[in-house]
Amino acid sequence: MDLDFISRTFVRLIAAAPLTLTVWLLSVVFGALIAAGVTWLRVSGVKPFELFARGYVLVFRGTPLLIQLFIVYYGLASLPAVRASFVWPILRDAFNCAVLSLALCTAAYQAEIFRGALLAVPHGQVEAARACGMSGFLLFRRVIFPIAMRHALPPYSTEMISMVKATALVSLVTLWDVMSVALKIRNDTLVTYLPLILAGAIYFVVNYAIGAGFLALERKLTPHLRPRPI
Amino acid sequence: MGDLAIFGFGEGGWGLSLLEGAAMTLLVSACGLLIGAAIGGLVAWARLSGKRLAGAVGEGYAALFRGLPELLIVYFVYFGTSTALTETALLFGHEGFIGVPAFAAGALAVGVISGAYQAEVFRAAFLAIAKGELEAAVSVGMNRALMARRIILPQVLRFALPGLGNLWQVALKDSSLISVTGLAELMRVSQVGAGSTHRPFAFYLGGAALYLVMTVITTRVFDIAEARATRGMRRAAV
Numbered sequence: 001m002d003l004d005f006i007s008r009t010f011v012r013l014i015a016a017a018p019l020t021l022t023v024w025l026l027s028v029v030f031g032a033l034i035a036a037g038v039t040w041l042r043v044s045g046v047k048p049f050e051l052f053a054r055g056y057v058l059v060f061r062g063t064p065l066l067i068q069l070f071i072v073y074y075g076l077a078s079l080p081a082v083r084a085s086f087v088w089p090i091l092r093d094a095f096n097c098a099v100l101s102l103a104l105c106t107a108a109y110q111a112e113i114f115r116g117a118l119l120a121v122p123h124g125q126v127e128a129a130r131a132c133g134m135s136g137f138l139l140f141r142r143v144i145f146p147i148a149m150r151h152a153l154p155p156y157s158t159e160m161i162s163m164v165k166a167t168a169l170v171s172l173v174t175l176w177d178v179m180s181v182a183l184k185i186r187n188d189t190l191v192t193y194l195p196l197i198l199a200g201a202i203y204f205v206v207n208y209a210i211g212a213g214f215l216a217l218e219r220k221l222t223p224h225l226r227p228r229p230i
Numbered sequence: 231m232g233d234l235a236i237f238g239f240g241e242g243g244w245g246l247s248l249l250e251g252a253a254m255t256l257l258v259s260a261c262g263l264l265i266g267a268a269i270g271g272l273v274a275w276a277r278l279s280g281k282r283l284a285g286a287v288g289e290g291y292a293a294l295f296r297g298l299p300e301l302l303i304v305y306f307v308y309f310g311t312s313t314a315l316t317e318t319a320l321l322f323g324h325e326g327f328i329g330v331p332a333f334a335a336g337a338l339a340v341g342v343i344s345g346a347y348q349a350e351v352f353r354a355a356f357l358a359i360a361k362g363e364l365e366a367a368v369s370v371g372m373n374r375a376l377m378a379r380r381i382i383l384p385q386v387l388r389f390a391l392p393g394l395g396n397l398w399q400v401a402l403k404d405s406s407l408i409s410v411t412g413l414a415e416l417m418r419v420s421q422v423g424a425g426s427t428h429r430p431f432a433f434y435l436g437g438a439a440l441y442l443v444m445t446v447i448t449t450r451v452f453d454i455a456e457a458r459a460t461r462g463m464r465r466a467a468v
Contacts, residue, residue, distance in 0.1 A: 058446075059442060062399075063438040063441040063442050064405075066406045067434055068438065070420075070421070071435060074424065074430040074434065075424075161297070165300060168300075168302055169407075179299065183305065192310060192313040193313070197306075199302060200298050200299075203297070203299055204294070
């Protein structure tokens, strides 16, 4: 257990961090777009749309992400119809499959966060805006979105951190992220604790930074809730 | 073989194996939740104790295990306990690798993760107890053990029930990660089935359906338990 081994292990793990972060960022962004659509269906007031959105959330939150990932990566790839279709060039790559299934899963959680945030917008604010003659997109942009976004921030930060942790699953579909590099080093050197501890430290620091970033954003966006300086 | 026959219970059918896997998933998740309750209770107690060191340790535990990927914790517990056991055995003259049973390591891993979240649920539940009730208990001369049994525990469990229901769902889903240790729970059985029949799509979809059924039914059970536990309480809002 010399210092040289520690630093070499650390360098190899850090080299895998960009992949972990790329998977995270892409799945979170695509997930937010899908979630916006699901939320829109959920509050649309049209019964079939609403049922679809409810079903989507139930299925993706009620099953483990690991099995969703395997359905996309191993399952879809085994179907001849998929292999013959135009999506095959996308789905043949483990990276795309990982991003797709992580995005679909986080979309369900994010949709619930968005819905909760929309419901928390006081009705009086919307009425006041309508009384001033705002409607449609203007009403959303000026009144609903700014209020809802502030409500959504704390649970959203939790979801972002969950997603960093979830990216570790992509190690099981042949991608070389921090988790799989740590396991490879463990396998090759038979050193049990060190690679896993260093990998854990990397994940922890990333999560801590995301948590701190969201906290700072929340503080910046809610100056009216801060105690007045004396 | 037909599409549905592979899920049947006859010759070459995987129905029974999948159901056994589902039962194993329920068992290992339930054990994990109980271990998590023990850990979470201790951590919550440490944080509420008012002692600096105990509070810091409790807070550190919760922060650490909520900030690490669940998969990493599963690997760490599985490899870590096996290595620790092997090295301890070496001191007593036993050579060779000793593996911790996958079930024990899996339940422990789920428990370690769940405990970090349960600590927060228990802490909030304790803080929700009306202060007057604790004062009343002291004033009629109850000692700490009696007060814990009669006043604190019943109310903490009642207030914690909704949070525990959510964490049960999380434990159920986290248990799928134990498949990497080879424990024959639902995820692992689906993998084995997918591999030996070359029908991964059908098997993972079937596995996911079973997970969904388990989640929906057990959530319902928690809802009923919650309704029962709070039947004597007035609601602030319906």
